[in-house]
Amino acid sequence: MKSNIKKLFQKSLNFESIFSESEKSIPNINSKENQNPKRSHLEEFQQQTSSICIFPLGIRENYPGNYSKYLETTLTHISQLQHINFEYALEDPKIQEGVPKLPLSKKILILDLDETLIHADFDEEFLDEKSNKYDAIIKFKTKKQDIEETCGDNDSTWCSGVEDEDDVHSVGIFIRKDVNEFLKEANKYFYVGIFTASVKEYADAVISFLDPENKLIKFRLYRNNCINFNDSFTVKDLRIFKNVDLRKIILLDNSMYSFAAQINNGILINSFFNDKNDSELSNALEYLINYIYPADDVRKVNEDFFNFRQIINDLNSCK
Numbered sequence: 634m635k636s637n638i639k640k641l642f643q644k645s646l647n648f649e650s651i652f653s654e655s656e657k658s659i660p661n662i663n664s665k666e667n668q669n670p671k672r673s674h675l676e677e678f679q680q681q682t683s684s685i686c687i688f689p690l691g692i693r694e695n696y697p698g699n700y701s702k703y704l705e706t707t708l709t710h711i712s713q714l715q716h717i718n719f720e721y722a723l724e725d726p727k728i729q730e731g732v733p734k735l736p737l738s739k740k741i742l743i744l745d746l747d748e749t750l751i752h753a754d755f756d757e758e759f760l761d762e763k764s765n766k767y768d769a770i771i772k773f774k775t776k777k778q779d780i781e782e783t784c785g786d787n788d789s790t791w792c793s794g795v796e797d798e799d800d801v802h803s804v805g806i807f808i809r810k811d812v813n814e815f816l817k818e819a820n821k822y823f824y825v826g827i828f829t830a831s832v833k834e835y836a837d838a839v840i841s842f843l844d845p846e847n848k849l850i851k852f853r854l855y856r857n858n859c860i861n862f863n864d865s866f867t868v869k870d871l872r873i874f875k876n877v878d879l880r881k882i883i884l885l886d887n888s889m890y891s892f893a894a895q896i897n898n899g900i901l902i903n904s905f906f907n908d909k910n911d912s913e914l915s916n917a918l919e920y921l922i923n924y925i926y927p928a929d930d931v932r933k934v935n936e937d938f939f940n941f942r943q944i945i946n947d948l949n950s951c952k
């Protein structure tokens with residue numbers, strides 16, 4: 634998170650050139666051939682998203698020195714997604730699996746996991762030789778079916794070598810500085826949960842390592858709870874919580890796409906890999922306690938601070 638983000642934007646945005654570039658790759662999803670009254674809302678949503686062809690920036694692009702460029706590109710992409718009704722995707726029963734009821738008495742703080750709280754190295758090949766460079770080694774089991782669903786046609790390290798029905802994996806993880814203090818302190822003000830785009834088996838193992846007494850992280854949501862766009866990026870639509878009050882819920886995530894459905898409910902944090910000097914969690918905590926906690930409507934405070942909605946509106950009005 635950067636407090637001078639407004640200035641960065643004012644310096645770096647060039648609406649005209651960004652838009653002419655992005656327009657080439659985005660089909661008009663509102664065109665007549667895409668409208669079919671017989672389709673269910675969910676099918677309509679899937680049809681629309683399958684025709685989207687954007688090239689989202691990966692998490693590796695969101696590093697401190699590239700912050701404004703990352704925002705510029707992701708907000709341009711997200712401005713295109715405003716034509717889509719994300720609510721239709723919530724009709725998918727899979728998305729609703731395991732979603733808890735939220736307490737009404739507290740503000741809700743939802744944390745992303747990978748590159749927000751930790752970074753995992755999925756290269757198991759040389760794990761033994763590299764083991765002392767990690768902060769911890771996490772073991773977890775996966776079922777072949779789960780991994781195939783997650784990977785699609787990808788040929789990444791994460792997906793390769795999974796042959797048995799019940800495979801045991803080991804991953805080395807780096808833990809972001811101040812995670813424990815952050816979780817403890819955040820719990821004094823917020824009802825804290827984790828919403829990750831990773832699979833349950835891996836995420837559960839990491840979360841249980843971070844919170845062994847199961848006291849600091851009150852609920853967990855996983856990849857199946859995300860809206861998946863062609864395996865290119867995932868969106869975490871906060872309306873999966875049936876009783877959500879969007880004035881009182883905030884998502885801290887290193888991927889801007891995660892909060893594309895509710896842009897003013899998101900706080901973007903730089904991606905963490907293994908920088909020991911990183912202090913973004915304590916910066917984020919300061920913002921959360923001083924600005925978000927006392928706010929009547931977190932979306933208004935966030936918009937005043939970051940201007941994400943305004944920038945998206947400006948991008949759309951350039952059409």
Ligand SMILES: [Mg+2]
Nearest residue numbers: 745747748887
């Ligand atoms: Mg992440």
